Amino acid sequence: MASLKYWVWLSSLSGIGAYRANRLLERFGSPEQIYFAEENDYGELYGLRKNEISALSDKNLLGAKKILEDCAELGYRILTIYDGEYPARLGSISDPPVVLYVRGQLPVLDEEAAVAVVGTRNCTPYGIKAAERIGYELSRHGCLVVSGLARGIDTAAAKGALRAGGRVVGVVGAGLDIVYPPENRQLYDDVAGIGAIISEYPPGTPAAGEHFPQRNRVLSGISVGVAVVEAPLRSGALITASLALDQGRDVFALPGNVDSPSCEGSNQLLREGAVFITSGMEIAQEYEALFPDKIQSVRIKVPLDEKQADKLIGNIKAQIRQKPTKKEIDNDKIVEYIDLVQLKEHLNEDEFAVIAAIGSQTKHIDEIIAACELGANEVLSALTILEIDGYIEQIKGKYFRLLYEQKKR
Structure with missing residues (x-):
């Protein structure tokens, strides 16, 4: 294995991009051989421009050594395209990076149903809510969420996945020590954690x-x-979708308001043949056969009937009063309707109270607020989270009802 300093030297050369670096590796076999080649050897390669030959002729390794020192100090790993841990999926594209800098623990990506969730930075509240829900559902069903960690849709999807307890792989367009946007520092820490x-x-x-x-x-x-x-029509997300098609990846798109400029690009993708989706669960379904050990049983959410809701609410109210242990509430009949262990682990007291207030009927938001004895802001916040998580659905006129999960047959 060539010394890392030669890999870093090659990948950092001005004017030598990933495509050219890969062609050089094909010709010379290793970055070390590229480094020790003569200028005449480079000149024999078809297509190399003068500025590229000049860059390759610069044998100064001080910059590469400084990068290695910085990575050691910051705790970053360096993967080369020849490493066994380097994702073969990424290595199969026409211009893979010859070096990857890694913060955190990189999963074995080739064994994961990894789905990149992308979209505009200047998104609408609809987009934020949808992205967080999709990230959450993908993670809950066993997919690995990939995010650019940019402002807007990327951030929402990553937060949704983390909230579900899943891992996220962030891919950034700067050094790992540069947080962009700056307000995402905590998100960076959470993802890398x-x-x-x-x-x-x-x-x-x-x-x-x-x-x-x-x-x-x-x-x-x-x-x-x-x-x-x-x-929108002019969006980096559309570039990603185009690249995905070129790489033989699946492309999914969420429909948006036909009158909204921020949805024009995603709606166009649907017209051009992207897979129509409304949830992360639908994406997970596409990969059940390919990743049977990863994808969790996909469930379909349907409204509770009154008898089922009464049983559920009785048990939830008992939890609120008594705060029972997992053993006390973990039985097949309750889990058949909704996983109360999961509720206990993931919902706070306000969210429990809102579920209890909705009960077996469809309730207007004003009725829910009155029954909860909570402030309007607390109830609105709880309703938003419960809807994102799929425990309730909103129907026309600010009315809400409970959902339960039924295994897909």
């Missing part, structure tokens, strides 16, 4: 516009599918 963030750019590289199209090919390259949640 249980998943990983990867970049082809060394530490200290600032976020730049030209980096993001390159980042997008990695997003789709490590994934089996790309879900476009909300995107």
Whole structure:
């Protein structure tokens, strides 16, 4: 194995992109051989421009050594395209990064139903809610969410997946030590804490516009599918979708308001043949056969009838009063309607109270607020989370009803 310093030298050369670096590796066999080649050897290669030959002739390794020192200090790993841990899925594209910098624990991506969730930075409340729900559902059903960690849809999808207790792999267009956007520092920490963030750019590289199209090919390259949640016609998400098609990946799109410019791109993808989706569960269904050990049993949510709801509400109210242990509430009849163990682990007291207030009937928001004895803001917040998580649904006129999960047959 060639020394890492030669890999870092090759990947950091100005004017030598990933495509050219891969062609050089095919010709010379290793970055070390590329480094020790003579200028005349480079000149024999068809298509190399003068500035590229000049870059390759610069044998200064100080920059590469500094990058290695920075990675060691910051705790980042370096994967080369020749490493066994390098994702074969990514290596199969035409221009894979020859080096990946890794923060956190990178899953074995080739064994994961990895789905990139992408969309506009300037998204609507509809887009935020939908992206968070899709990220949550993908994670709950065993898919690995891939995110660019950008503002807007990327952030919402990543947060949804984390809220479900799943891992996220972030792909960024800057050095791993550069948080972009700055307000996502906590999100970066959360993602790296249980998943990983990867970049082809060394530490200290600032976020730049030209980096993001390159980042997008990695997003789709490590994934089996790309879900476009909300995107205008001129959007990086559409670039990612186009790259995904070129790479042989699946493309999914969520329909949006036909009058909204922020949805024109995603709606166009549907006209062009993208797979129509309304939930993360529908994406997970596509990969059940390919990843049977990863994808959890996909469930279909249907409204509770009055008898089922009464049984559920009675048990929930008992939990609120008595706070029973898992053993006391974990029985087949209750789980048949809704997993109360899961409720106990994932819902707070306000959310429990809202479910109890809705009961077996369809209730207007004003009735729910009155029954909960909570403030309007607390109830609205709980309703939003419960709807995202799929425990309730809103029907016309601010009315809500409970849902339960039924195994797909």
